[in-house]
Every structure is written in structure tokens, then in C-alpha cells.
Amino acid sequence: MPELRELTYAEALREGLRQLMAEDERVFLIGEDIGVYGGAFGVTAGLLDQFGAERVIDTPISEAGIAGACIGAALTGMRPVGEIQFMDFVTLSMEQLVLQAAKVRFMFGGKASVPMVLRMPGGSGTGAAAQHSESLENWFVHVPGLKVVMPSTPYDAKGLIRAAVADNNPVIFVEHKLLYKTKGHVPEAPYSVPLSQTQIVREGTHLTVVATSIMVSRALQAAEQLADEGIQLEVIDPRTLKPLDDAPIIESVKKTGRALVVHEAVEMGGFGGEVVARIAASEAFDYLEAPIRRLAGLDIPIPYNRELEYHTVPQVESIVREARKLVKGEY
Amino acid sequence: MPELRELTYAEALREGLRQLMAEDERVFLIGEDIGVYGGAFGVTAGLLDQFGAERVIDTPISEAGIAGACIGAALTGMRPVGEIQFMDFVTLSMEQLVLQAAKVRFMFGGKASVPMVLRMPGGSGTGAAAQHSESLENWFVHVPGLKVVMPSTPYDAKGLIRAAVADNNPVIFVEHKLLYKTKGHVPEAPYSVPLSQTQIVREGTHLTVVATSIMVSRALQAAEQLADEGIQLEVIDPRTLKPLDDAPIIESVKKTGRALVVHEAVEMGGFGGEVVARIAASEAFDYLEAPIRRLAGLDIPIPYNRELEYHTVPQVESIVREARKLVKGEY
Amino acid sequence: MMQLSQDLIQRYHDVIESLGPEALKEMLQAMHLIRAFEERAEQLYMLGKVHGTMHLSIGQEATAIGAANAMQDGDYLLNHHRGHGHCMAWGSDPNRMMAEFMGRETGYCRGRGGSMHIADVDSNNLGANGIVAGGIPIAVGVGLSIKMRRTNQVCLVIFGDGAANEGAFHEALNMASIWALPIVFLCENNQYAMSMPVEKAFNIENISQRAAAYGLPGITVDGNDPLAVYSAVSEAAARARRGEGASLVEAKTYRYKGHSKSDKQAYRSREEVRDWQDNRDPILRFANLLVLAGVITEAEAATMRDQAIATIDEAVEFSENSPEPSVADILDGVYA
Amino acid sequence: MMQLSQDLIQRYHDVIESLGPEALKEMLQAMHLIRAFEERAEQLYMLGKVHGTMHLSIGQEATAIGAANAMQDGDYLLNHHRGHGHCMAWGSDPNRMMAEFMGRETGYCRGRGGSMHIADVDSNNLGANGIVAGGIPIAVGVGLSIKMRRTNQVCLVIFGDGAANEGAFHEALNMASIWALPIVFLCENNQYAMSMPVEKAFNIENISQRAAAYGLPGITVDGNDPLAVYSAVSEAAARARRGEGASLVEAKTYRYKGHSKSDKQAYRSREEVRDWQDNRDPILRFANLLVLAGVITEAEAATMRDQAIATIDEAVEFSENSPEPSVADILDGVYA
Numbered sequence A, B: 001m002p003e004l005r006e007l008t009y010a011e012a013l014r015e016g017l018r019q020l021m022a023e024d025e026r027v028f029l030i031g032e033d034i035g036v037y038g039g040a041f042g043v044t045a046g047l048l049d050q051f052g053a054e055r056v057i058d059t060p061i062s063e064a065g066i067a068g069a070c071i072g073a074a075l076t077g078m079r080p081v082g083e084i085q086f087m088d089f090v091t092l093s094m095e096q097l098v099l100q101a102a103k104v105r106f107m108f109g110g111k112a113s114v115p116m117v118l119r120m121p122g123g124s125g126t127g128a129a130a131q132h133s134e135s136l137e138n139w140f141v142h143v144p145g146l147k148v149v150m151p152s153t154p155y156d157a158k159g160l161i162r163a164a165v166a167d168n169n170p171v172i173f174v175e176h177k178l179l180y181k182t183k184g185h186v187p188e189a190p191y192s193v194p195l196s197q198t199q200i201v202r203e204g205t206h207l208t209v210v211a212t213s214i215m216v217s218r219a220l221q222a223a224e225q226l227a228d229e230g231i232q233l234e235v236i237d238p239r240t241l242k243p244l245d246d247a248p249i250i251e252s253v254k255k256t257g258r259a260l261v262v263h264e265a266v267e268m269g270g271f272g273g274e275v276v277a278r279i280a281a282s283e284a285f286d287y288l289e290a291p292i293r294r295l296a297g298l299d300i301p302i303p304y305n306r307e308l309e310y311h312t313v314p315q316v317e318s319i320v321r322e323a324r325k326l327v328k329g330e331y
Numbered sequence C, D: 001m002m003q004l005s006q007d008l009i010q011r012y013h014d015v016i017e018s019l020g021p022e023a024l025k026e027m028l029q030a031m032h033l034i035r036a037f038e039e040r041a042e043q044l045y046m047l048g049k050v051h052g053t054m055h056l057s058i059g060q061e062a063t064a065i066g067a068a069n070a071m072q073d074g075d076y077l078l079n080h081h082r083g084h085g086h087c088m089a090w091g092s093d094p095n096r097m098m099a100e101f102m103g104r105e106t107g108y109c110r111g112r113g114g115s116m117h118i119a120d121v122d123s124n125n126l127g128a129n130g131i132v133a134g135g136i137p138i139a140v141g142v143g144l145s146i147k148m149r150r151t152n153q154v155c156l157v158i159f160g161d162g163a164a165n166e167g168a169f170h171e172a173l174n175m176a177s178i179w180a181l182p183i184v185f186l187c188e189n190n191q192y193a194m195s196m197p198v199e200k201a202f203n204i205e206n207i208s209q210r211a212a213a214y215g216l217p218g219i220t221v222d223g224n225d226p227l228a229v230y231s232a233v234s235e236a237a238a239r240a241r242r243g244e245g246a247s248l249v250e251a252k253t254y255r256y257k258g259h260s261k262s263d264k265q266a267y268r269s270r271e272e273v274r275d276w277q278d279n280r281d282p283i284l285r286f287a288n289l290l291v292l293a294g295v296i297t298e299a300e301a302a303t304m305r306d307q308a309i310a311t312i313d314e315a316v317e318f319s320e321n322s323p324e325p326s327v328a329d330i331l332d333g334v335y336a
């Protein structure tokens, strides 16, 4: 068997962007320090050299302006890919994204479209503290007109960025700082991973674990550990949070009778509630053998101290613990 | 029996604010057009005359500035009550509210406090269309460090504004445009309705309906109608969404075996998911006789056309319909 | 009729010559049409035939007309909540505008947008905006796109005095400047942002002074004079088309009506309003000018208002005969 | 040692006189302390003893020291991500700063905040800020509160050149101006916002020119000269204390190190950095000045660095002997 080509998540994104830009002149990048600096996490490194300053645009520190620039360009025939340096800073772009990008099409009676992608890294784990570690994806899930994508692997990162850029709607593309250096198989030829296609990452029979972003690999590690105990987790990665393809989740819970939703974002008011509510309202309800549980970020800002930071969000151990409890009925 | 004194929701808020300002020099109001104009919905009418321009501060159209002004004043000994003219515009204040107000205390090791209240009217029903009808409360529910209050009656409005101003944390105080003119009993003497105290508004045995803001009165009307059919709804108003007092909800579901969560905000990613998840994870799970359902806003921006607008969010009829289905097992 | 000095006419000589009589007449006619539209809109509102709110630009017609006429086919427009005049001046069909105002399926936005969101993407009118300053950052993207597509277009973005205190104004003007984008920022200073007078919201004389903070040219003109607005916007657009970048034009004008439906106007005196109406009305002044300059006769001037009203009568009829959107289609048009 | 003309000394005569030798010596000593702190911070980072990131202000010590010394007891400070120097100049305890940097329970923020969030509320240091321009609107509230409480305080808010392009800057300066708030806005222009040079981010010569857009006074000074910064901030603070409102001071300086831990600095040349280090170093220059002015001897100057390093050694020892926060307390301090 030939060896599979591996790339990091950051490289996979870069390759995806490079291919898109080479194919389509309408695609351009805009954000803070994405040019000569290559982006705070290096995703756009080298693209300035290849495509020039007109297509890899460094901006002043003006996050509302960046969002607006994407919207205006998208409305007039371009396909912008914006970058918000840390997801936290998108708090400064909310008006443009939520009241403009998301609504323009509907408000104009379906007569305009805003084909833009806004990339942003979320998540904790780098000691960047409370203002550089947000996981705000559920805000966007709550906004009609937006799509929300959250790749968990290099393969999906490359395939989803392509699908996101091809989509004619504003897509919030949430990356994770800790994933950038993770490696995985990535084919060189361009490919799309369709939006709104939930993936069963691991099959199992005892408990359905719905996990997003960095939590997918942690859930898989937890599944490995629990397999030794004879507990088989089915791990599901929605990949696109909005619109959500919930059928595979419902089917899975019908099979396992148990569900645990795992994400890094704060539990209260988070995406986990949406998944739980979909399950609890569905025909899977009749198959439930245990309460549906969430395992997610504590209701505190992300602390600086490494040990506190670690304990603020789900880790492999805590997933193992929660999953075991659910399967064994020890709740 | 003496006749009960009635005020509108807007008057109740005004009376609450007036009493607070008269008692405590540290309390002041700041926002757009709150002075001579009296606020877009008239809540602050007359307060400029009584307290002067230094304590009823009209601002330029600068929503980030308004939030910042509240934070800085709160950090240095004042008790600001800010107004965001329509909840939609708080999209421009998110950085200050989420990355500053909510986190400052924690980031500083618990050594600062931000006793501020930010009032804002949400909701549709006035034909104001997509950019003036948002219901974004769940965004704030998702943010550690904030409290979120959402009164549904004049009585609660007056009592909760007092508790919110007395609280030493940043409180997002969500009003509803359609409630401003609704009337109810409001005692003249100052009183507090404690934060985080869920209220059972109507007792019933067949179905627990958790409703917020304008949906409380719609749920009560639905309950009246269904009572004629022999269906008894238990209607619960959390009043404070964060921190959420969920015990009465869980208890109620243990009694009724069924739950429906009703809010105006878009269903997907909304507060309903949180409530469902709390129920589905709790000991009430074992008592459930039916799937837990949500009835909430459609996943579309609020349309301008009156008829479309009406059908975008739950109404009495749709609550009746959903509740009946759940009780009768017709889902 | 008001008096107008020969002197003033002299000053306008060039621009009158360059526009020519037909265009001038059309401009006046269009100003009447805007006013007739909005007077009818107010009436319909009073009669309970529309729901929601509206922001009338009665008294500000000169800015809309002067600016739109300075732009070329293919240029882009972004405007704001007080935008009926801007849309109409851009050439929007009164029928479809009125239908939108009345929430009908035949409206520009199929009744989904209403007064604050009228857009006509086919004519590059990218829409009114319910959010103060909401369109300003979008203009940056339009400007970038024009540059990248190497067309010869210009983007006109119109906003109020109040909008100039939003952070978005700042970010956008700076970006437009450093990238030399083809944008005309037009600030329609009507003296108030809702109840906030410019004197209280700004500690400077003219909002156009802010241009210097970004290294942009800024100019303040009489916003009640369509030719002054036309000249300033033409120059700014020409500069943009030459690749020299953005400009900030401030047009000082005045709104006669309340901010929106429910404004008691306690923040200003009746005398102040009357003074503007009586002494600086843009329609009267412009009609006067055209008569004195021999472009139209007094008799012609006298019929224009009626003509406008007739057009609006038709628009109302069209709208009232138009269907409401169907609830069955409620989910339409959210996603492309 | 660099040469410094008698001429320049003459220019400083007044300010040197007014500060007096003790204060001047302390200022120089404090500059050494800031540098020693940050050099050690970098080392600790390299050794893997700290987690997260940090933003070093090495090369910018004069701005911090000049500004802090111009303020009075009871005044407020808000600063930014590159804030070690500002905090230290404000009088923060190096032990507790270092403990915070190292994430210990004895740190100013009990290890919850880290490098970007050091605050000392007891001394009215309302904190560094991880968000560019995040502290600027907060200053408006502090200013309002001072006015309402009728104290004689002033709020100093420090931010970078990059922050001046955020919308928050715009909204806040305008509010401060129209309400005549007692605020000194100090823009520490170190030539870059991460990789973005000011020449590309601004189309104006000096950021202080922006003050005029709000009707505020604006001045640009040499940010590598603590006395120039001291003078400008003193004047601005005095104006604020007299009730005349806010000012914008721009201090031009330069950062020697990368933006944060992982900066390859491809956006500037080594020569450029070396030029600033060799010819405009704020510590060398100030030491030189004080020697030439007879305030300290060369021998004294020579020991100051060692003294600073000794203090920092102690701070590291203090921190390393301090406990980590306990996971049992993880939920503490979110709500009051």
C-alpha cells in the first residue's frame, strides 16, 4: 500500500486556499497580518508571495471593517475569505455579520447573495487566557442566514474550506488553535467535503458521543480507552453545525439508546443544548435508556494558569468518566 | 378589597428606575435619546427633568462607547444603567460586554466588580423588520460572568430592575417591545424580585410549559383555552435566564411528565436547548412520558410583512396546538 | 416665490450648462416625486395601512437628487434608513417601492424588507439599511471589489450625521484611504440624530473636518441645493474614477418631519422647523432657480407637483392591487 | 556612551529642575527594572517555565515611565497587552507581577489573568487588556465617573498605534470630547501593529492629527525620551484636572523584540531594529542625560542595571516559591 500523504491542519487549509485562489480569480484573502506574517497561526504563510498583495490583503486592526469588506465584495461578485485573528475578536464584527451578511438576502427578497467565508480560530489550551480563547460558535448557529462549519481533521479542513468558498452564503469557519499542528491524511488533488454532512467517525453500540472540533479526537481517544473495558462508543462529528444534518445523530441514538454531547464551548447556552433538544424531540426519545448529558466548558472565563485552563474544558479523562457513567447507569 | 394599582410595563420600569435614582446617587442612566426624547419606547420619559443631564445622559450613536462608559463607571464606584435602543444594536457592544464586562472580575482574580445593568428591548411584532427585532438573549446566557434577566410582567419589571441594579455583576436586562404597553398590578413602594428565582405562573398537571418574556402571557392564554378541553398546563417563567434556577422546572416535569419550551428567539441555538438539556439530563428524565419539545422562532430573519412576521414566532394558537399534541401523544 | 439673486445664478452657470435643461427639469420633477412619495407614505401610515415605522426625508430631497445625478450607470449605491429619496433618485420604480412599503409581494424585497430595507440589486442599489452606519463598512468591500475587478465604477454611500459617530465610520474611512478605494462617502447632515443635535454630538464645526484624520479630502456643501451637492459629489466621483481614492462630502440639510412615526420633537422648536421650510426649502428654491434661469416656465413649475402626485396615486393603486406574500413561502430566500 | 549636546540639556532644564534629582534617578532605575523584568520574562518563556504568550515592551520604557510620572496618586490607569512597563511604572510590585506572569496564586490576578491582564485595582490600575483598543471605551466611563463623583482624578489610557484604527477609539475620543472628560489618551506608537507598519495602516503623518477630528488637542512627542513624554502627559493631565477635558498624546517609540513569542519579524529589517537600539535607546539616552546633567554619576549609572536584575531575581524566587492556584477553586471569582 502506498504511504498516505500527511499534512497538518494548517497546511491542509493553506493548500485548500491556494488551490481555490489559483482556480478562481474572485477568491481573495483579507485579514490582519495574513501577508508577510503569514497569519498569527501561519495558515496563510507563502500566499502573499504567490498571489500578491491585491489578493492577500493585510488590514488595519478593524474587525468590523474586515467583515464589511467581505460583505461588500461578496455582494458585488467576489468570493472573499476573511480571517479574524482570534475568534474572540469577532465580537467586534457581530453587527456586520448578523445584521448585514446573514440578513441581506432575506431582507432583499432573495435577490442578493453574500458568498463569503470568515475563518477564525477558537478554543483554549495555549495559555492565551480569557480574551483569546473563546468558543462562540453557538452564537452563529443561532443566526438564520449564516452557515457554521467546524472541521476537526486536516482532511475535513481542506475539503470543507473548498465547500465553504463554493457556497453562496456567508459561512463562519471555525478552526481550533490546538488542531493547527495536528497531522492527518490529505490528498493533494482538490476535493470538497460537502457542508451539512454529519460524519460517524467511529462506530459503537453503547453510547452516542456527538463531539465537535478538538473534542472529536479527544472522544476518539476516550473511545479507545473504554473499548478496553468493553464499552463501545459511537463517535459522531457534525462538522457543519448549521444547517445541522441531525439524521445520523438520531439514528445513532436509536441504536445506542444513550447520548453524550461534548464540546469545548461553555455548556450553558451552548451548541450542546441544540443537539440534546434535537434528540429529545425526536423519535430517538423512545429508545433512550439514560438521560442525555452534555460535557462542555465550565461556566467561567478561560483561566491563564495552565492547570486551571486544562480543567476548564473537557479532556480525554473527563470524557471517559462521563461516558462510563452513562453506560453503566451511574448518574 | 381595595383596587390594585396598575401600571404598564414601561411605567413600572420607569418607577423602578426613578426610585433607584432618588435613593442612590451612584445610579445614573446612559443611552441614545433617553433624555428629552424619553427613550425610543418612552421608558425614561420625565427622568431628565427630575434628575438632570448629568444623570440621564444622552449619547452619540456609539454602542461600543455606551457599553464602555458603563463598564468604566461601574469599575470606579458608580452604578450605571445603560440603554441599548433596540437589542439588535447590542451586536455593536459585544466586545465590551463579553470580553470586558463579563471577564474583568475573573481575569483580575476576583478583585474588581462591574455592577452595571444594560437594558434593551428585543422581539418582533411591531413591523420593524429584520434589523430591529432580534431576540439574542441566549448569546449572553452563553457568557460566564454575565447575568441575564427577562421580565414578562410589569410587576417583575419593576422588581427585577431593582434587583439588577443592586447586583454587583453586569446584568443584561432584556425587555420586550410588545410588553411595554401591557398593564398589571405594581405596588408603589420599592420592592425587589430576586434574581435567579424561577416562578410557577400557573399550576397544572399535564404539561410543563417553560416560557420567557412575551411568551409567558401567550402560554397563559393557551392554558386558558386548553383548560376548556380539560388539559391543564403548568406555566413556568424563569425570569432570570442566567444563572438559571432550574429546580422548579425539573420538579414540575417530574410532576407532569411532559415539557414544552416556548420562546420567541430562533429555535436553533436558542435558550430552549438549554432548558431541554437541563431536563433531559436531570432526574426528571425518568418521569418523561413524551419527547421534550421546543416551540420557538423560525430559522429566518424577521420579515417586514405583518402576516409573515406573525407566523415567524410562536402565537397563542401555535402554543395551543403544540401543547395539545404533546399531551395527547400526537407527535 | 422666493427671491434668488442673479448672482447666485451666475455661480451656477457652469453646472447648469453642463447638466442641460432636460436633466435639470428631471431633477426637479424627481424631487417632487420623492416628496409626494413620502407625503403619501405618511398618510398611509396614519390611515393604518402600513405597519412598522418609516423615516421621512421631506426637506432633504436636494441631497438625494444632487448626489444620484452625479453618479454614472453601473455605479453602486448604499444608503440608510432615511432612504426613500436616495432610492428614488437612483431610479427606483415608484410602484415597486410603494409595494415594498406596503409589504406586498410585488415590492422590491417581496414585502420582506419594508421601508428601511429597499434595495434594487439590478441597478446596483445595494440597499437602504436599518442600522446606523451599517452600510459604511460594506462600501469598503464594494470599493475593493471594483478595484480588483478593474472596472470603472464608483461606490456612493450615504449616511447621516449620527452615523459619523459610530466606530464603523472610522474603520471604513481609514481603510478606504489607505487603499485609495473608489468611494464617495456622503454624510447627509440633517442637524439631528433622532433627538441628538449635532452641536451636542460633535465638538467640531463640520463633520467633513473628519476627513483629514484619514488623509482624505473633505468638503461641506449646502445640502438643500441640488447643484451644490451635484458639484461636490461629481468632483469626488471623478477623483475616485481617476484612481485617486475616496472623499468625504458633507451635505447640510434639514428634516421637516419627526425622526420616525412616534416623535414628539421636544428637542427642537417649531420656529426652527418653520424657518427651514419657509426660507430654505430645496424644492421651492430649485424651482425658483430654474424659472429664473429660464429652464422652465412658472406654469411648468406649477404642474410638476400634480404630476408627481399622479404617479404616486398609481403606485398606491398598483400596491393595493398587489398580493401579500404567502405564508407558505415564509422560509424562502434565507439561503442562496 | 552616546553623545548628548548641552543644548538638549538646556531644553530639559525646567523639567529636570521641577522633577528633582531623586525622582529622575528613580525614573531611570524604574526603566532598568522594566527592562530587566521583560528580559527575564523572555528567558523564562524560553526555558518553558511559562505558558501562553507575552508582549515585550523592551525599547519602549521611556513612554511608560514618562507617562506614569506625570500622573498623581489616585489617578486611574488603563493599559494594553504590551503593558508590563505601564504596570511597573505605575508602581506595581515586581514580585506579584512576576507571580502573575508565572501563573501563581500570589500574582496580582491569582494566576487567572497572566501577562495580558495584569491589574492592581488597589492602586487604580484598572488593568492591561488583551483586546486592542479594549480599554479605550472603558476610559470614557472612568472619566464620567470622575466627573460625577467630583473628584480631582484623571484617567490615563494607553494603547498602541494599531488601536487607533479600531472603531472603539473613534467613539471614545468623541464622547470624551463632547463631555469634556478628564482623560489622557496616550497612543504609544511603536511603528508596528504586529506586522503592520504605521505607514501602511494610516494615510497621515502623525496619529495625533486625529485629535482634531474630535475637537481635542493632539501632540506628538519622542516616546523614547521620558522627559518629553512626561511634559506632554503632564500638560494633558493638568488640562484634564482643570476641567478642560481630554487630550491625545502620541509617543513615537519602537519595540525591539518581536510582537509576541512567535514572530519571525519578516516585516522589518535587522538594520532598522539595530538603528533604534544603537542610536535611540531610551535607557542609554536617559542615563547619559542624567550623567551629563550631573544628576547621577557614571558609577551610579553602571550599578542600576545590576540592581534591577537583583530585584527581578527576587521576584522570580518569590514566584517560584508561590503556590499554583488550586483546581478546587476553579469556579471562584466569576461573580461578585
Ligand SMILES: Cc1ncc(C[n+]2csc(CCOP(=O)(O)OP(=O)(O)O)c2C)c(N)n1
Pocket (backbone or CB within 6 Å): B032, B061, B063, B085, B089, B092, C055, C081, C082, C130, C131, C132, C133, C159, C160, C161, C162, C163, C164, C190, C192, C193, C194, C259
Ligand atoms: C446602530 C444603531 N443605533 C441606533 C439606531 C436607532 N436609530 C435609527 S436612526 C437613528 C438616528 C440616526 O441619525 P442620523 O445618522 O443623523 O440619520 P437621520 O435619521 O438624521 O437621517 C437612530 C439613533 C440604529 N438604527 N442603529
Ligand SMILES: Cc1ncc(C[n+]2csc(CCOP(=O)(O)OP(=O)(O)O)c2C)c(N)n1
Pocket (backbone or CB within 6 Å): A032, A061, A063, A085, A089, A092, D055, D081, D082, D130, D131, D132, D133, D159, D160, D161, D162, D163, D164, D190, D192, D193, D194, D259
Ligand atoms: C481586537 C483585537 N484585534 C486583534 C488583536 C491581535 N493583536 C494583538 S496585539 C496586535 C497588534 C497591536 O498593535 P498596536 O496597537 O500598535 O500595539 P503594539 O502591539 O504595537 O504595542 C494585534 C493585531 C487583538 N488582541 N485584539
Ligand SMILES: [Mg+2]
Pocket (backbone or CB within 6 Å): C160, C161, C162, C188, C189, C190, C191, C192, C193, C194
Ligand atoms: Mg441626522
Ligand SMILES: [Mg+2]
Pocket (backbone or CB within 6 Å): D160, D161, D162, D188, D189, D190, D191, D192, D193, D194
Ligand atoms: Mg504598535
